[in-house]
Amino acid sequence: MTATEALRKQVKKQIDTADETSLRRVNAILEIDKQQKDFWDELPKHVKDDVEEALLQSERGEGLPHEKVTKKYDKWRTK
Numbered sequence: 001m002t003a004t005e006a007l008r009k010q011v012k013k014q015i016d017t018a019d020e021t022s023l024r025r026v027n028a029i030l031e032i033d034k035q036q037k038d039f040w041d042e043l044p045k046h047v048k049d050d051v052e053e054a055l056l057q058s059e060r061g062e063g064l065p066h067e068k069v070t071k072k073y074d075k076w077r078t079k
Helices: 003-017 020-035 045-059 066-072
Strands: none
16 A cells, blocks of 8 residues: 555545534635646746756756856845
8 A cells, every 4th residue: 555545545534533624624625725726837838848948958967056156146146
């Protein structure tokens, strides 16, 4: 049994014995979760393409470490 399956089993058991107030709270949480969208799905295609290309470049070792960029452009930062 996976961790997710064990958790699901435990939650189902708790739900079967929960009072009405607890059930309403759990339902409210699940409804909110259902309404939330993944920001990735909201991004324009060209932005997704740019992010995916940047990730590929990083995997190939192209690009600069954050520390190097920060050091190089530290003088531009506001204090």
